[in-house]
Amino acid sequence: MRHQGTTRIALIQQRLDRRYELEIQSNRVTFSWWSKDVPPKVLGVHEFESDVIKHNSWSDIDLKWTESTLRFKCYVGLRIWTLPADSAPLLVRYFSIANRNGRTTWTVNCDPPEIDGKPRDGGWSEWSEWQYCSKTCGTGMGTRSRQCNQPKPNMFGKPCTGPSVSKGQCNVHECGQLSEKAIKAVNDRLRNQTHNVRAIEGDTLSLSCDKHIVEIVKRDLVNPKFKWLKNGRLLAGNKKMVEDRESCKLVIPKCSYKNAGVYAFTVQPPESQIVVLKLFAVTIKQKPTSVYLGDKIQVQCNAVTLGYFFGGLSQQWILNDSFIIKDYGITTLAVVDVDTITVEKLNFQGTWTCVVRHAKMNSTWTTEIRYIKIIGPSTAWTRLMQDPMIKMIFWKVNSPIIMVRICVVLIMSVCLCTWGGACVFNRWRKQPTKKNNTR
Incomplete structure (x- = not known):
């Protein structure tokens, strides 16, 4: 309902000259009883905080009643009136709406039409799935429908043209195969x-x-x-x-x-x-990978399989779900599945996740997680310890001084062993010579 002026809602009993009436003026609602040859009797007046009916848009009014009560609900509040004991029972057979000093536009028990703005013509929705098909497979005949709600025409717009129901072939898939619907x-x-x-x-x-x-x-x-x-x-x-x-x-x-x-x-x-x-x-989730600043890490996304099922996929390596370490854009996943990433900053420490996205499908997959722990800046010592052979020999050594000392001890040991071996060998060679001289 929308109005200008004063709106009257008459709740008429079996006789047209006997009725209860609601008068709505601005934020004031008056509930009264009308009867032939008798002055109107006011049963109640209530004032809401704002206007009950808007002037330029639709306002909902909900009326419910019993024989002795009337429930009036609008968008600004609720009011319930109880009839006096000597009043006629609230038995409504008809109702009517009138206006004084203005105009009232109303609908009842349905959605109000759009009467504001420019005319809007209607448009068809997509066709529904086939229904009432004569066969479940192997091509049958059925019907499908569509609605004029994309968009729905307003009061001054033109309706959709063309049929809303169509007949044609359905379930055209071979028996034993998946249907288009599936x-x-x-x-x-x-x-x-x-x-x-x-x-x-x-x-x-x-x-x-x-x-x-x-x-x-x-x-x-x-x-x-x-x-x-x-x-x-x-x-x-x-x-x-x-x-x-x-x-x-x-x-x-x-x-x-x-x-x-x-x-x-x-x-x-x-x-x-x-x-x-x-x-x-x-x-x-696996154990953290310890690295130094400047190290190069080989990473694998394990997302190649997604590329077999979908096209238009993009891939990213993301740090702590916020910072993009590397963005490949839309690509072939098999080409960028294995890559080498340099740890450029100390804040590269954290959770590295490989994320694959399909923009049109609004789908996101997380296919790999790495936990990177940065020990410190890269030095000559750390680069030396990255050599597999050196790391295997000195796997428990964590200081270059200790490593130098161990190397010195090893060299001295080798020298001593070499010198001792040479002495023993020379002594062994001289023994046969002495025996020959004695003879």
């Missing part, structure tokens, strides 16, 4: 839901399929073969993983870093390619 349901789930699982080494890792999608697939396929894949490879026969087919779960007891990767729950229709039903990006 494929659409699977793709919608993949686009709208991403599953990132983080675990700690030693935990029990549990991955569950989407039972709703499984039921949709079973309607089209006879005895479908569901399989779990890790990084594109079949997991069948892996003794360290337990596949619970009844509850549709994959359980990995005492998971380790080797269990990290991209897992896929799939189905393969007869003589067709594998269809991915659900994807998981699994990361396992």
